[in-house]
Amino acid sequence: MANDIGIREPVFTDVDFSSxxxxxxxxxxxxADELVxxxxxxxxxxxxxxxGSYIAARDVDIVVFFNSGGxxxxxxxxxxxxxxxxxxITDELKALGNRPLILNYCRTNRGLWGSIKEMIEASTRYTKKVPDMEKRVEFLVxxxxxxxxxxxxxxxxxxxxEEAMAFLRDRPNVYSIQTGNPFWYKARVQERTLRINTNGTCEDAFSYGNVPGMVWATFKHWIGLSxxxxxxxxxxxxxxxxxHHYSWEYPGISSEIIEFLEDNFNKGN
Incomplete structure (x- = not known):
């Protein structure tokens, strides 16, 4: 069975270890022994x-690990x-004098069994999945x-x-940017973390636990009345x-992130 968990973008295969x-x-x-x-x-x-991530990262200033929703x-x-x-984020970091690298981390195998395991893990704060991502970040740190x-x-x-950030809270060069935290998860108060739970146009129903609003909006959509x-x-x-929709086009998103990046990653300061 194919294993999709790990850094999927960029793809690191046939890595030359000589350097x-x-x-x-x-x-x-x-x-790797600990994980698999x-x-x-x-x-x-x-x-x-x-x-491969080490080779790619040694030529940059900032590494961004992204973990998708769903x-x-x-x-x-x-x-x-x-x-x-x-x-x-990439454009802003470059404007601030940095060379960024984006790594897309996938935490789940595709398919029914992967979906079941993801739902089980989500209910337990990802106790088994957090170490996989955290150790990859810590390796580069x-x-x-x-x-x-x-x-x-x-x-x-x-x-x-958030859970990975908790493990790395004593690493002053590790930061976090999050959007649309689930209402059922109580995030910690942590330094070097930007949380955005509104896109500036309305309150995020998923982040604020507006379950009736989500049910009603879903029903209207199903019957074509949205x-x-x-x-x-x-x-x-x-x-x-x-x-629960986050995009750079929302001023409430881009302005918050730009301020966070300027405060923490401005090489001109």
Whole structure:
């Protein structure tokens, strides 16, 4: 069975280890052993992803780990709202004098069994999935200590992002940007974290727990009575959640993120 969990964008295969210090390769092997065992194709995939991300990151200033919402298997192109946000973050970081790298982390295997495991994990704050992402971030933090890192997440992806950030709270070069936190998850008060739960046009029904509003909006959509000016937003593409829509085009999104980036990543200061 194919394993989709890990850094899916960019793709790291056939990685050339010749320019990588032996200590980095050894550490990648130890982490892969912890995550998937020390043999087989999955082990090789994790080692390649870790070493490949190290090679890509050593030529930049900031690494952004993105974790999507929904089931957690989306590629960036399948997440149009956050595709625009990641592009906006990239452009702003470059304007501030940085060289950014975007890594898209997928936490779930596609298919029915992957969906079931994702729902179980979500109900337990991703106790089994958090270490996989956290160790990948920590690997780069340990071996590239002069870099800065942003763990970014949307919707349900903010839970694993938040939990990973808790493990890395003592790492002053690790930051977090989150949009649309689920109402059932109580986020911690953490430094170096930007949470946005409104796009500036209306309250996010999913973040504020407006379940009746979500049910009513979904029902109207199903029977074709949704007004054309209804605030967009959905969960898993079928449950309507007015306001649960985040994109760089919303001034309430772009302005908040730009301020956060200027405060923390301005190389001119």
């Amino acid at each position: 990588v210090p032996a200590s980095v390769v050894d550490d990648a092997g130890k982490i 065992g020390n043999r087989g194709e999955r082990y090789e995939v994790v080692v390649n992803q870790l070493v 089931m957690g298997w989306n590629y960036v192109a399948d997440t149009p709202g956050w595709e625009s946000i990641l592009q906006g 340990d071996h590239l200590p002069d870099l800065k890192f942003i763990i970014a997440g949307e919707s349900t992806g903010t839970v694993i992002t 007004p054309p000016d209804e605030h967009p937003g959905d969960i898993l593409k079928w449950l309507r959640a007015p306001g």
